[in-house]
Amino acid sequence: MTGQNPLLIEWTTPFALPPFTQIRTDQFPAAFDQALREHEQEIAALTANPDAPTFANTIDALELAGQKLNQVGGVFWNLTGTDSTEELRAIEREISPLLTRHYTAISLNPDLFARVAELYRRRETLTLDEEQARLLELTYKGFVRTGAQLQGAARARYAEIAEQLTTLETEFAQNLLADETDFLFELEETDLAGVAEDVKAAAAQTAKDRNTTKPYALTLQRSNVEAFLSQSSRRDLREDLFKAWIARGENPGKTDNRPLIAQILALRQEKARLLGYETFADYKLEPTMAREPRAAMALMEQLWAPALRGAEDERAALQQIVDEEGGNFPLAAPDWRYYAEKLRRSRYALDQAELANYFQLERMIEAAFHCAEKLFDLRFQQRRDLPVYHPDVRAYEVTDGQGRHVAIFYGDYFARAGKRSGAWMSGFRGQRKLGGEERPVIVNVMNFSKPSPDRPSLLSLTEVMTLFHEFGHALHGMLSDVVYPSMSGTSTPTDFVEFPSQLYEHWALRPEVLQKFATHHETGAAMPQAMIDRIVAARHFNQGFGTVEFLASALVDFKLHWRPDAPEDIGAAETEILTGVAMPAFMVMRHRSPHFGHIFAGEGYAAGYYSYLWSETLDADGFAAFEETGDIFDPETARRLRDNVYAAGNRRDPNVAYAAFRGRAPDTAALLRKKGFA
Known part of the structure; x- marks a missing residue:
């Protein structure tokens, strides 16, 4: 079977890319089964080594183990997000708890942990470079945070919780996809x-x-x-x-996510207590830039009051339009975007539909590539000879200015049935040097409207920002230059990982970029300077609404996880939290809990949606470093950014990494200025 299953063999395609045309859905179960067994054997060999633990025979070996499993999973998890079918979803429901059981067994392996713990105990006597020292620390703490020090019944219960959570989170994601697809x-x-x-x-x-x-x-x-x-x-x-x-995720019936949320929250809190933390938020924030919940809450509270004032001022202006038009109703949440566009047109002479004529998807992709060339000396060549997983997907070879291979980049831009909503960056392969240089294969997934035969795909302002945001994540993956795979690319704390992506957004609407790439799809004319000036003038427009909408979701996420008990009625808990912070009645949080995939379809952003705001503090202050030079492509600033952020992965503490780029800690005043609150 190993020789026949294309998921398990060594790929001979260009750049060792997945041979998508040879892969069938029914091959995944056998591939996972074989890859899991191989990984188990590798871990068994590591722990059975009679030699005393060294960095090479323990940490290096652990880093290199499971490559076949990563290969199979890299294809599977990308396809479940972009081209889900009932057959794939059935395999996902089956394989998710098996994988959790597998990785939990590794994290609870006493012989393996003993070897890691011995190295950590002797860490000051080992000759380690900066990346190795951080990897050892993160590996040891990672084992502790996944139950390695638990004993007896607590150890068994931890394993049960991990598997139950995976099952519930998978069901949550599939329910949401069903609501969106159907x-x-x-x-x-x-x-x-x-x-x-x-x-x-x-x-x-x-x-x-x-x-x-x-x-x-x-x-x-x-x-x-x-x-x-x-x-x-x-x-x-x-x-x-x-x-x-x-109402996604809370429609009565089999796709109702509300009961799942109650169970997920209860299990997360129980897990945190087993590990010695008062709440799940305390557990989750320990390895982040924020360190502990009060720091994250302080930042959210700092923005909440000025954002509320801004939203109320904006509401009054929109209500005035309603009244002037003879509308006999108070402005409600479904009305906001419609009347905001009217106000934008009247105040700044900006019409989103008119703007979209200048934001052709193809030209905006070129713009994102151009900025990467100016900042990081990268080149993007479309390769139609490379395998892709869907006809709409584009493949690019990325090289540097000397022609050296950097990465493969896949762009998957259009919405289709079976694709999860939203936008994200992922990878089929990460970067590493351990065991031989391996360059990354990165993908950006969007859900833009597909062009018609006589009309190109045109983007809104928001969609332009989304494209640049996700491409910032992609650059973080593609530029990675570390030794160890677990340290590469976006493998950083959540409140730092959004910094490279949100920072890259700043270049999207700069006059230097718009003048070159924002061209009318019919006439080819460049965007008029007057329109560019109006875009710049409107940069603070609707910021109150946008910040309140985001912060409401962040606060609900945080307060749900920063409590010792889990609510049984998620709707009532959500209402209680929003009432407590005086959420305006004329608004709805950006992501209501039943469809809040960021925090309930997986644990990655649970108690961590605030991360976007934390990173926004960094990106506002970080872009100011370029502005202070008078050149948004300043070579020296770009070099520090690349070396200390985009290429550095997680090889140093993110607070240290940011200071190495900026020369100091971040200043929150830049965020207030960016939002127009100061």
């Missing part, structure tokens, strides 16, 4: 009053693809929903679509 908002031509032609074209294509009874259809993809909510003059339809959008 829903269709079917429309007639008369229902599209005020909607831009590119949005209409995308809705027509969706209707055609899904064989609907009406000529137009929208899904619950954020780009579809926000475009309709911003443009449609039909208040009744905006309200219907908005209700469906915020």
